Structures are given as C-alpha cells and as structure tokens.
Amino acid sequence: MVDWDKVRKEFPISENSVYFQSAAMSPLPTPVFEAIVHEYRKLCLYGDVNWTDDMARFGKLCASLAELINTEADNVTFVQNTSTVMSLLALSFKNQVKKPFNIVSMKDEFPASTVGFEYQNIDMRYVGPVDARYPVESILDMTDGETLAVVTSQVQYATGFRQDVRALGQELKGRGILFIVNATQAFPYFPVDVKASSIDVLTASLHKWGLAGHIGTMFFTTTEFREKFPSPIAGWLSVDTEGGSFIHTDKNAPFRLLISARRYEFGTFNLQPLLAFEKALDFIKAIGIENIQERLFDLTDYLIQGLQNLKITVISPVARREERSAIVCFTLGERNRAFVKKCAEKKIFLTLRDGNIRVSVNIFNNFFDIDLLIDVLRTFG
Numbered sequence: 371m372v373d374w375d376k377v378r379k380e381f382p383i384s385e386n387s388v389y390f391q392s393a394a395m396s397p398l399p400t401p402v403f404e405a406i407v408h409e410y411r412k413l414c415l416y417g418d419v420n421w422t423d424d425m426a427r428f429g430k431l432c433a434s435l436a437e438l439i440n441t442e443a444d445n446v447t448f449v450q451n452t453s454t455v456m457s458l459l460a461l462s463f464k465n466q467v468k469k470p471f472n473i474v475s476m477k478d479e480f481p482a483s484t485v486g487f488e489y490q491n492i493d494m495r496y497v498g499p500v501d502a503r504y505p506v507e508s509i510l511d512m513t514d515g516e517t518l519a520v521v522t523s524q525v526q527y528a529t530g531f532r533q534d535v536r537a538l539g540q541e542l543k544g545r546g547i548l549f550i551v552n553a554t555q556a557f558p559y560f561p562v563d564v565k566a567s568s569i570d571v572l573t574a575s576l577h578k579w580g581l582a583g584h585i586g587t588m589f590f591t592t593t594e595f596r597e598k599f600p601s602p603i604a605g606w607l608s609v610d611t612e613g614g615s616f617i618h619t620d621k622n623a624p625f626r627l628l629i630s631a632r633r634y635e636f637g638t639f640n641l642q643p644l645l646a647f648e649k650a651l652d653f654i655k656a657i658g659i660e661n662i663q664e665r666l667f668d669l670t671d672y673l674i675q676g677l678q679n680l681k682i683t684v685i686s687p688v689a690r691r692e693e694r695s696a697i698v699c700f701t702l703g704e705r706n707r708a709f710v711k712k713c714a715e716k717k718i719f720l721t722l723r724d725g726n727i728r729v730s731v732n733i734f735n736n737f738f739d740i741d742l743l744i745d746v747l748r749t750f751g
C-alpha cells in the first residue's frame with residue numbers, strides 16, 4: 371500500500387495551493403529539487419571535471435528510460451523539445467522522400483506535433499474528433515496510398531483522451547505507414563511498449579509528468595528509422611570518432627554519424643537538471659507506475675462523479691478507463707474563464723484549454739483537493 375500522504379508531503383506546493391495544472395508543468399518534489407541543487411553545487415565546486423562521468427550517467431539514464439518503453443538504450447536520447455523533434459523529422463522527410471506524400475494527424479493535436487511539418491509545406495491531413503475521441507478506424511480512413519506517417523499524441527492535451535497506440539500501431543505497420551507518437555501528456559505515468567505498438571518515433575517532453583522541470587524531450591527512434599531517414603542536421607557530438615578522441619577535429623575529412631540515437635545530441639545540453647531527473651525517475655519507480663495509474667483513476671473517478679452530481683458537462687471521453695488519463699476537462703459554457711479566475715483567487719490552480727476547463731491530477735493531489743474544487747463549483751453563481 372502506498373502512503374499517499376507521505377508522497378504528498380514531498381511536494382511543498384501542496385502546502386500553499388491546490389494545484390491541478392500538472393498537464394502544463396508539474397511542480398518539483400523536494401528530493402528532485404535537492405538533486406538539482408546537488409548537481410549545480412558540483413558545478414560550483416568542481417567545474418567541468420565530472421563531465422565524462424556525468425555523460426556516462428546520462429547514458430545510464432537513457433538506458434532506464436529505454437527499459438520503460440521496451441527498447442534498447444541505443445535508441446533513446448534527449449533533445450530540447452518536441453517541436454525540435456517534429457522539425458527534424460519534417461526536414462528529414464523533405465530530404466529523403468522523392469515522391470508526393472502526406473501526413474495524417476489529429477485536429478486537436480498540440481501544435482508542437484504539427485507546426486514543424488506545416489512549416490515545411492508538408493501535406494497535412496487532420497482527422498476530426500468524434501465526441502472528443504479519435505477511433506482507430508477514423509484515423510485509418512484518413513490515410514491513403516501516399517500517407518507516409520501518422521502523428522498523434524498518446525494523450526490529447528485538451529481532452530485527456532488516451533489513444534490505443536498498440537491497436538493503431540499494428541494497423542499502420544500492416545499498411546507500411548510510419549507511426550510517430552507524442553507521449554508528452556502520458557510518459558512516464560503511462561509508458562508504452564514501442565515494440566508491441568510498432569512505434570517508429572516517440573517523443574515525450576518531460577516537464578509535464580517527469581517531475582523535474584524543463585529538462586527536454588525524451589526522443590526514441592528505431593535503428594531502421596535512423597538508417598532510412600538520416601538526421602538532417604549534425605554537430606560535434608553526433609560524429610562517430612570510432613574510439614579516437616571524442617572530438618572530431620579534422621577538417622574536410624569524411625566522417626560518419628553515430629549509429630545510435632546519440633547522434634541527435636548534436637552538442638552540449640542542459641546536463642545538470644537532466645541528471646536530477648534520475649532522482650525523479652527513482653521516486654516514481656519507488657511508488658510504482660501501476661500504483662500511480664490506479665491513484666490517478668481513483669482521483670479522476672471522484673472528480674468525474676462530483677461533476678456529474680452537479681450535472682456539469684464533462685468534455686473528456688470518460689466511459690472507458692483505457693481511454694482515460696490524468697486529465698479531465700469540463701465546461702460551464704460562457705462562464706469558464708470567470709470560474710478559472712475565481713479558483714485562482716482561492717489558490718486552486720487549473721487552466722483553460724481549447725475554451726474548456728482542464729483539471730489535471732497528480733500523485734500529490736488528494737480527495738480533499740477535489741472536494742475544494744467541487745465546493746467552488748457548487749457555490750459559483
């Protein structure tokens with residue numbers, strides 16, 4: 371049994387507000403905050419001397435993330451954000467694909483998933499939602515013989531709808547269509563098996579559910595994908611120095627990029643907070659991912675019941691647990707903005723997304739937090 375009160379105590383934010391905004395960014399638990407301070411203290415006292423060891427630790431971190439999504443360590447690295455990933459893919463497709471092609475995505479997709487492709491004038495086709503859901507069949511219906519890839523969020527940011535990526539991935543594989551998943555609103559609380567789901571590329575910006583701030587985006591690619599669609603850009607850390615000095619100093623001399631996903635590191639990155647993410651991952655694993663999922667369902671069940679008792683329109687598709695996540699959206703119509711403001715005055719923080727009210731629950735929230743929100747709803751004039 372998890373002691374949820376103990377977990378809550380690790381999040382100082384719970385002492386000064388009721389925070390339902392983790393889908394925008396999660397607050398830090400104390401052990402992660404201390405780990406960040408520790409990493410910067412090392413930098414303060416010892417400068418760069420730990421760089422090699424720290425890079426080895428970063429490699430181990432990628433290996434633990436790889437394990438969570440059932441792939442090999444070589445297939446995982448970090449880049450700055452999901453927008454960068456999608457832009458890299460767009461450039462690569464433009465460079466490599468010589469015949470006409472289109473990409474199918476979702477109408478409600480967070481723009482990080484789509485702007486990079488549209489900017490390269492790639493033919494984007496958008497599937498419309500059906501009652502805030504994206505049934506696999508309606509995505510497949512939108513594909514045709516020229517569809518190169520389907521790009522979808524595992525969990526939609528504005529409704530919390532969780533896609534059945536395994537079913538979709540298997541269908542796409544059968545049709546020879548690439549499967550690109552943005553797991554930002556899901557990972558690491560709802561990790562997917564990239565092999566079983568035939569995912570070619572997965573990105574997860576970790577400031578939502580990684581509990582460590584803006585540390586960047588976990589970026590998974592298969593070996594086959596990297597071979598077929600070489601990185602459109604490179605930097606000194608992308609180069610395979612084949613056991614020589616790790617710096618490729620020759621000029622006008624041929625070089626190859628690393629075969630592994632580490633080719634996408636390009637150059638130095640924000641290592642200190644990323645290393646503190648090790649602590650966040652340990653914290654999450656110590657609670658247990660299945661326990662976390664159960665807790666999120668218990669809290670959101672309670673919230674949904676409270677909303678339904680008050681006859682409030684729930685926007686999120688909530689009928690099937692396997693389509694749910696930590697996000698629940700509802701609407702009071704014209705009064706949404708005023709309600710969010712009223713809550714903020716009472717230090718209850720939630721957000722407007724797509725015009726609706728988005729509540730996202732996290733492991734530090736409890737039933738009393740939800741009671742407070744429901745009380746405001748009950749008395750909101």
Ligand SMILES: Cc1ncc(COP(=O)(O)O)c(C=O)c1O
Pocket residue numbers: 450451452453454480482483523525526527552554555575587
């Ligand atoms: C589904 C989704 N993807 C990506 C992002 C962030 O994109 P980026 O990593 O490019 O800042 C967000 C929210 O900020 C999001 O909700």
